[in-house]
Amino acid sequence: MTDQTIHLADYAPPSYLVDSVELAFKLHPSKTTVTSKINFSANPATKTRSLRLDGEDMTLNWAKINGKPVALNPDASGIDLPESLLGEHFTWECEVEINPEANTSLDGLYMSNGMYCTQCEAEGFRRITYYLDRPDVMSTFSVRIDSDAPVRLSNGNETGSGEGWVEWHDPWPKPSYLFALVAGDLVAHSDSFTTVSGREVALKIWVRPGDEGKCAYAMDSLKRAMKWDEDAYGREYDLDLFNIVAVDDFNMGAMENKGLNVFNASLVLASPETATDLNYERIESVIAHEYFHNWTGNRITCRDWFQLCLKEGLTVFRDQHFTKDMRDPAVKRIEDVITLRGRQFAEDAGPLSHPPRPGKYVEINNFYTATVYEKGAEVVGMLRTLVGAADYRKALDLYFERHDGQACTIEDWIKVFEDSTGRNLSQFALWYTSGGTPRVRVVSEDFDDGTLTLTLSQHTPATPDEDEKASRHIPVAVGLLYPDGSEAVATRVLELTKAEQSFRFEGLQMPPITSILRGFSAPVVLEQKQDNSLRAYLLAHDTDPFNRWQAGYDYALDILADMPAEATHIDRDFLKTMARAAQDSSLAPAFRAITLTLPGEAEIAREILASGHLPDPVAIHHARETLNKAMAAQMHASLPGLYAEMAVAGPYSPDAVSAGKRSLRSRALALISALEPECETARAQFASADNMSEKLPALGQLVAAGKAGAELEAFYRQWRQQPLVLDKWFGIQATRTAPENAVAVVRALAEHPDFNWKNPNRFRALIGAFAMGNLAGFHDQSGAGYALVADWMIKLDPANPQITARMATAFESWRQYAPARQQQMQAELERIKATPSLSRNTAEMISRILGDG
Ligand code: PHE
Ligand code: ZN
Numbered sequence: 001m002t003d004q005t006i007h008l009a010d011y012a013p014p015s016y017l018v019d020s021v022e023l024a025f026k027l028h029p030s031k032t033t034v035t036s037k038i039n040f041s042a043n044p045a046t047k048t049r050s051l052r053l054d055g056e057d058m059t060l061n062w063a064k065i066n067g068k069p070v071a072l073n074p075d076a077s078g079i080d081l082p083e084s085l086l087g088e089h090f091t092w093e094c095e096v097e098i099n100p101e102a103n104t105s106l107d108g109l110y111m112s113n114g115m116y117c118t119q120c121e122a123e124g125f126r127r128i129t130y131y132l133d134r135p136d137v138m139s140t141f142s143v144r145i146d147s148d149a150p151v152r153l154s155n156g157n158e159t160g161s162g163e164g165w166v167e168w169h170d171p172w173p174k175p176s177y178l179f180a181l182v183a184g185d186l187v188a189h190s191d192s193f194t195t196v197s198g199r200e201v202a203l204k205i206w207v208r209p210g211d212e213g214k215c216a217y218a219m220d221s222l223k224r225a226m227k228w229d230e231d232a233y234g235r236e237y238d239l240d241l242f243n244i245v246a247v248d249d250f251n252m253g254a255m256e257n258k259g260l261n262v263f264n265a266s267l268v269l270a271s272p273e274t275a276t277d278l279n280y281e282r283i284e285s286v287i288a289h290e291y292f293h294n295w296t297g298n299r300i301t302c303r304d305w306f307q308l309c310l311k312e313g314l315t316v317f318r319d320q321h322f323t324k325d326m327r328d329p330a331v332k333r334i335e336d337v338i339t340l341r342g343r344q345f346a347e348d349a350g351p352l353s354h355p356p357r358p359g360k361y362v363e364i365n366n367f368y369t370a371t372v373y374e375k376g377a378e379v380v381g382m383l384r385t386l387v388g389a390a391d392y393r394k395a396l397d398l399y400f401e402r403h404d405g406q407a408c409t410i411e412d413w414i415k416v417f418e419d420s421t422g423r424n425l426s427q428f429a430l431w432y433t434s435g436g437t438p439r440v441r442v443v444s445e446d447f448d449d450g451t452l453t454l455t456l457s458q459h460t461p462a463t464p465d466e467d468e469k470a471s472r473h474i475p476v477a478v479g480l481l482y483p484d485g486s487e488a489v490a491t492r493v494l495e496l497t498k499a500e501q502s503f504r505f506e507g508l509q510m511p512p513i514t515s516i517l518r519g520f521s522a523p524v525v526l527e528q529k530q531d532n533s534l535r536a537y538l539l540a541h542d543t544d545p546f547n548r549w550q551a552g553y554d555y556a557l558d559i560l561a562d563m564p565a566e567a568t569h570i571d572r573d574f575l576k577t578m579a580r581a582a583q584d585s586s587l588a589p590a591f592r593a594i595t596l597t598l599p600g601e602a603e604i605a606r607e608i609l610a611s612g613h614l615p616d617p618v619a620i621h622h623a624r625e626t627l628n629k630a631m632a633a634q635m636h637a638s639l640p641g642l643y644a645e646m647a648v649a650g651p652y653s654p655d656a657v658s659a660g661k662r663s664l665r666s667r668a669l670a671l672i673s674a675l676e677p678e679c680e681t682a683r684a685q686f687a688s689a690d691n692m693s694e695k696l697p698a699l700g701q702l703v704a705a706g707k708a709g710a711e712l713e714a715f716y717r718q719w720r721q722q723p724l725v726l727d728k729w730f731g732i733q734a735t736r737t738a739p740e741n742a743v744a745v746v747r748a749l750a751e752h753p754d755f756n757w758k759n760p761n762r763f764r765a766l767i768g769a770f771a772m773g774n775l776a777g778f779h780d781q782s783g784a785g786y787a788l789v790a791d792w793m794i795k796l797d798p799a800n801p802q803i804t805a806r807m808a809t810a811f812e813s814w815r816q817y818a819p820a821r822q823q824q825m826q827a828e829l830e831r832i833k834a835t836p837s838l839s840r841n842t843a844e845m846i847s848r849i850l851g852d853g
Contacts, residue, residue: 004840007360008306014132015048016040016086018139023129027116027147027183029101032109033061036129038092038139049086054078054126054133055096057108063094063130079130096129103127104758104799112249113208115184116149117262121255122305122364125176136303136407138173149183151206153243155258170258172238173405175301180257182206182245189215193223193237196230201237205268206245214269217280217654218244218287225288228322233396235295244268244287248723251760251802252368254286256293263290266724266761272652272691274725277659279692284326289319295400303407305364309356309432310410312368313376317384320377327656330545331590337520337546340378342602343370344523348437349606350812351851353463355435357410360465362844365802371435378523379431385475385493385521386428387421395420427497428473436463438472440517442528443500447511452480454514457500458524464851473497477521477544480505480512485541488512493521513537518544532558536577539595549595552581556627557599561607563623570627575634582635582642582668589646590660593667596631598624601775605816614818621739621776625674632671643668643681652691659693666697673701686711696728703736726754727765734766735773742777743784746770750792757796760803767792771810778810779817783824786811790828793842794835801839808832808845826850 019039026033042049055078063070065085072079081092103110108127109118118128126133143154144167155178156170186206193201203222205215222244229235243260246268254263267286270279296318297311324332347353347370354369356376361367384392399416406412410432414425443455456476460469474496480488489512494503505512515538517526530551535558538551555574563570581587581595599607601624605615632639646665648658672681679702686698699715702708712729719725730749737745749755749766756762771778771789778785789810797804814825832838833846 004362005360006362006364008304008357009359011304011306013045014043014134014137015046015051016132017043018132018137019089020142021131021139022142022144024144025146025181027100027145027149029111030099032098032100032116033095034058034098034129035095036093036131038131040086040090040092042086042088050083051081051086051132052078053081053092053130054123055130057103057127058096058098058129060130061095061097063092065092066090067093074130078126092130094130098128105801106249106251106760107802109181110249112247115186115208115247116147116182117184117245117247117249118179118181118257119251119255119262120179120257121177122308123177125179128179131176133176134304135175135177135301138175138301138405138407140173141168141170141179143168143170143181145181145183147183149185151186151188152181152183153206153245153260154181155179155260156239157241157259172258172299174258174298175407178256178258178298178301180255180260180262182247182260182262185209186245187212189219191219191223193226193242195226195236197236199236199240201226201239202241204241204243206243207265207269208246211246211265211269214271214274217270218268218283221284221287222291224284224326225291225322228288228325229292229295229318232321232325233295233318233393235292235400237294238299242291244290248761249759251800254290256290256297258294258298261290263287264761266727269724270654272654272693274692274719274722276696277654277662277693280654281323281327281656281659285319285323288322289315292318292322299405300400300403301407303409305361305367306357306359307409308364308367309372309376309379310408310413312373313356313378314380314413316373316377317380320381328588328590328660330549331588331594331660333519333546334549334591334594336374336377338600340370340374340523342600344374345437345525346602346606346813347371347809348375348435348463350815351464351849352809352812352845353435354465355433357432359433363805363841365841366805366844375523382431382475382522383417383425383428385477386473386495387417387423391421425473427471430470430472434460434466434469434472436460436466436469438469438474438522438524440474440476440496440522440524440526442514442516442526445514447508450506450508452505452508452512452514453502454478454494454505454516455500455502456494456496458496459499464848471497471499474522474524476516477518478503479515479518479542479544479547480508481515481538481541481543482510482512483537487543491518491544515542515544515547517547517550519546520550530554532571532573536573539577539581545591549591552577552595553599557604557607560599560604560620560623560627561611563627567623567626570630575631578631579635579638583638588657588660589664590656593660593663596664596667596671598627602813605775605813609816615816616818617776617779618739618781628671629674632674635671636675639668639672643672652693662693666694669697670701673705677705679705679707683707683711692725692728696732700732700736703732704738706738706741720754723759723761727761730755730762730765731769731773734769737774737777739774739776739780742770742774743780743782743788746777747788757792758799760800763792763796763800763803768807771807779821781820783821783828786824786828790832793832797835797839797842798837801841804839805841805845808842808849811849814849 022037024035100109100111107124145152146165152166154168159169160167188204191203239259246265250264296314395417398420438460441457446453476494479491535551535555542548601620604620608615646661682698682701689695
């Protein structure tokens with residue numbers, strides 16, 4: 001394992017650069033040939049002239065250097081070129097044969113339901129032809145596709161076509177990971193966008209015939225994203241054509257290939273009947289994300305894969321900001337923080353912890369993580385908070401001006417901020433290079449003679465690759481309130497840079513109430529002793545909506561973390577506080593809905609662990625149900641009214657306000673259902689709803705109650721031909737089935753004829769959803785949940801290592817559980833590890849999770 005480790009410290013520039021690439025594809029399902037002609041020039045920045053091209057899983061038919069045939073012997077990962085033939089400039093030509101049909105890894109050139117499709121990030125291009133497959137080698141690409149497929153696409157602009165062939169040219173130099181080719185029977189949903197400088201860009205979303213009617217929202221999102229990037233970042237699109245293709249078989253969400261984004265169909269296709277509000281929101285944000293990559297990722301790319309968060313963290317930050325501008329910014333912030341804590345904090349607290357810019361990896365595909373993406377975005381957000389919006393924009397202008405066309409590092413990025421603001425950011429840079437979640441503690445709040453002295457300390461627990469952590473530069477947004485709810489001091493950003501530090505607020509009339517880490521100004525755990533009456537006060541009065549929500553959330557967490565499963569006495573004040581929030585019409589429905597949502601089971605487990613106890617997922621599940629039921633009982637008189645009030649009249653519209661009402665209505669439905677053994681309200685909603693946003697939660701209630709037989713059957717019959725809806729059918733059963741039945745239900749569903757496990761969406765909908773979304777089912781005492789997931793990982797690994805490796809994260813927190821569960825999980829991990837010819841992807845994950853080496 002260790003000998004395959006790649007270290008950032010070993011980075012060396014390539015010995016040659018590429019001036020131009022010409023590719024010719026003769027597409028055939030099992031025998032595609034790819035001919036390449038590549039002009040190389042010696043890299044003036046290096047002395048070595050030895051050159052090795054990457055290449056995997058292909059047959060070399062012939063090769064030429066400077067037009068002369070050469071006999072070469074590729075090995076399993078590439079080919080060494082004879083140095084004596086190369087010189088300052090040379091032309092490499094070769095023909096390879098590849099088999100798209102046999103490519104189940106969905107990396108490189110593969111087939112999805114008869115359509116040809118590529119995925120090259122991070123290292124898929126080397127499965128298409130021999131190349132210097134690394135992001136710091138950028139070139140223009142010309143592509144010819146010979147195929148009788150009706151539609152044949154590649155990057156850039158179409159430059160010619162005829163019977164059975166087409167040619168494309170991309171004028172913008174790019175690394176190979178941004179190459180794309182798509183061919184098949186597709187239809188376009190077309191539109192256009194006029195850029196700020198008046199250029200007209202043709203926009204096309206390519207889908208299978210029959211899906212044309214489900215592209216309108218994605219197209220609308222794209223146009224809003226293009227406009228937003230012009231307004232917010234001064235970034236204009238740079239080609240005459242922007243293509244998006246929806247594919248059914250895709251490992252990730254979507255891919256930002258230059259001028260030809262490839263999307264998981266689930267993040268493009270939407271209609272009121274088939275997609276939920278959450279689907280619409282995700283489509284909007286991922287369409288924007290991939291579009292934003294055109295500048296942050298494509299025009300300025302990464303020098304090497306250690307710098308991945310340079311493009312991903314920044315682009316996630318941009319898409320989050322876009323969504324805030326499109327929707328309710330407070331609710332979006334809360335959603336993002338819930339995701340961050342749920343995924344990234346969990347990652348950081350266990351064996352997979354790594355810095356946003358890792359120092360080493362075995363398989364780069366294992367580093368498309370919550371830390372790189374979501375924490376990477378938080379780090380950008382902190383920079384913006386520290387320098388302010390205006391200086392942030394100035395810094396970004398400099399970034400684009402200075403680095404356009406380059407492959408950059410995190411150091412380049414930090415330097416841009418230092419140069420444009422004059423600040424020293426060397427301590428801040430630790431956020432990129434050091435892992436772990438800092439804990440910020442409120443040491444004391446002393447009030448004396450109109451002055452509050454607030455003392456904060458910080459400490460970052462050790463992580464697998466680093467024992468001693470230096471103090472970070474942490475922006476802590478703080479506001480002060482008076483007991484009557486008025487604002488004593490508006491939000492101020494404190495810069496915590498030392499292990500312990502005091503801050504003074506002067507001119508106060510009386511001792512104030514502190515509201516700390518407003519807007520979640522830094523990705524840290526805040527340790528503050530707060531009694532629950534204070535939390536109730538903050539939920540009612542804090543002028544910062546994030547902390548308002550946080551107060552209610554902490555209150556719930558506090559109760560849940562030490563609640564016996566069969567609790568008979570539940571804090572009345574909590575119930576009253578929640579009931580008041582539910583009815584508070586000064587709060588947006590979406591905000592009320594999220595406030596009434598209890599912390600997730602995994603979050604409760606972490607809280608229990610932090611308080612020094614071992615969490616029992618089954619007990620947590622029941623405690624959460626009990627609290628939910630107590631909330632329902634408290635509010636029972638007002639719930640029907642709230643449920644009726646939040647009904648949205650008229651035809652379905654995906655706008656944020658309507659979606660917010662529906663989400664509060666769903667929350668009301670869940671509470672109502674807690675008091676209805678026969679689930680009559682849910683059943684009626686399922687029967688009458690004309691949109692998926694209302695159908696699915698109703699079905700979820702019925703499944704959770706074990707009373708969904710007829711509805712599941714009807715749902716299946718109605719939607720069996722629509723894969724994305726069928727995914728929901730699998731997913732809701734995997735996540736909502738009561739834990740004691742979940743393993744049996746998932747096992748049975750895995751035998752279903754529609755459980756096409758090689759399709760990543762379907763695999764995730766059943767096995768992934770069970771492992772990550774049914775905590776108590778997965779952690780079933782018998783160990784059967786672990787065994788089930790491990791069995792499927794062993795089965796999937798030879799076909800699709802990337803998806804299998806991702807599934808391994810279901811086991812990342814194994815050491816947090818009681819010894820019996822630990823042993824069961826460890827045994828399954830060892831069993832996977834012992835599987836013959838396990839992929840490098842999965843092997844790396846398992847060995848990191850087990851903590852060996
Ligand atoms: N670069 C893609 C994105 O975040 C994610 C991705 C990575 C897709 C690797 C496919 C393969 O936008
Ligand atoms: Zn991205």
